[in-house]
Amino acid sequence: MLLRYPNLILILILILIIPVQTEEFKFRIENVKYQRPGSIRSKRDTFVRRESGVAQNVTHLLNDVLNNYDQHFRPGFKSGKPTKVYIDLFIRTMGPVADLAYTYSFNCYFRQKWTDDRLHFNNSGIGFRQLSLSMAMLDKIWKPDTYFWNGAGSYVHGITTPNRLVRLETDGTILYSSRITVKAKCQMDMSRYPLDKQACRLIIGSYAYSSDEVQYKWRIMGEDNGVKIDYESIADLPQFSLSGFKVYEAANLTRDKEYSALEVRFYFDRHFGYFLMNFYVPCALVVLLCWVAFFTKREATAERIGIGITNVLTIVLISLDSKSDSPKVDSPTALEVYIWICYLTHLICMVEFTVVHYHTKYNTGDPEIQEVERERLRQIIKQIPKNTNNRSYPSFKRRNAAQPVSITRSLPNKTTRFMSVRHPKKSEQFESIQLMRKISHMETTNTNVIENEVESSLNLESIRQENVGWRLYYWMIDHNIKTDPFGVAQNSISRIDKISVVVAPLIFILTIALYYDFYVNRQFKFHFDNDFRNF
Structure with missing residues (x-):
């Protein structure tokens, strides 16, 4: 039906298009009104346009640099000269040193620097002498296959993004830096543990390129010969303290070929207080x-x-x-x-x-038997009258004798005691000796038999008859001994x-x-x- 009235269709189209164009015209007028010359918005737009222009120039520059670039060939491959790679480490933290696993680890900034003539560029159009590149750019250029000969599980930090950077200078010099944690094997000598000192080394070299192709050098920066350590951060190293380090220049290590390598040795002193x-x-x-x-x-x-x-x-x-x-x-x-x-x-x-x-x-002899003997001797000493002033014997007259008689016995605390007395007859001498032998042989008999024999023989009357108690009494008086003549109360010392x-x-x-x-x-x-x- 509408096809019959084409004019009507044209009118409807105009009605729909005119308001939209009016709104777009108003929006353009407002933008022109608020964008006065020298305003912030105009400056920002100018900066964005300039920045976009520089980015486009850098993009074109990198595209031109990578044109006909083959990342599979190292720098200097055509000339036959070896590529020199400069290494430096900045160690932030050290440890732990695991002496049970013979490993040690540390956290560092690992930097590599080399020159690739194929990547040189002219900075006249961009004004920068150094360009920071993305990781995608790193995958498109050649880089050394550096690894740790004695590594045991190193990794690159990836929080929140991979901790790596690449910078390109105008002459084609590339700086490749990454934050890594190195875990390496350490050959330890534990013969002096825990009074030991350990030297753990780190060997850096190429995995595939021989010394004729790639050579490694320490990068010297001021007083630091390739290695710098933050000593304040590693002061709390457990079990060990880092006493120093020493770097070694490039040398050739043989695996299947000769490879260029660098070495640094860390010296540790073990804490002894624990x-x-x-x-x-x-x-x-x-x-x-x-x-x-x-x-x-x-x-x-x-x-x-x-x-x-x-x-x-x-x-x-x-x-x-x-x-x-x-x-x-x-x-x-x-x-x-x-x-x-x-x-x-x-x-x-x-x-x-x-x-x-x-x-x-x-x-x-046996200590139990000796204790019985000591107690009996104490009873003998207690029964001796202490208030006697003369040396007359109660049961017989004092007689003079020509020779002294030595009566000995084995004691628990002293080796031998000698008591010199004067005895007139051999019969009395024999009886007294027999009694002392009975006392000394008490240790070899049974305890019950000893007690019965002591009760029957070691009483006051038998002592007076046999004259042993009185001899002991007068011997104590002559030697000014008041108590314990046999030393039964003293400690014996060998x-x-x-x-x-x-x-x-x-x-x-x-x-x-x-x-x-x-x-x-x-x-x-x-x-x-x-x-x-x-x-």
């Missing part, structure tokens, strides 16, 4: 406790053996605790040698206890104990001095596989 307070001091105190037994009564066999066994078990516990944190090596470490020194010291003390105990039993108290500490101190001189004062020498010289 081991001193948890292993060395406790072991020394246990040894001192073992020496306390030298001052113990030698008849106290159970106490001495108890102290020795307790000390040995304590040393075993400390030894097991030390093995849980120490590295598993074939040769003994310094800590294990120290613990074995303490073991041997305890063994010597136990042997000394055995020798003293053997001689004590041989001379004095001559071996007296010698051991002085000799044992001296031997232990001398051994520790030799130990310190061997493990601490001796100079450290580091040995590496495939070690090469500093050129």
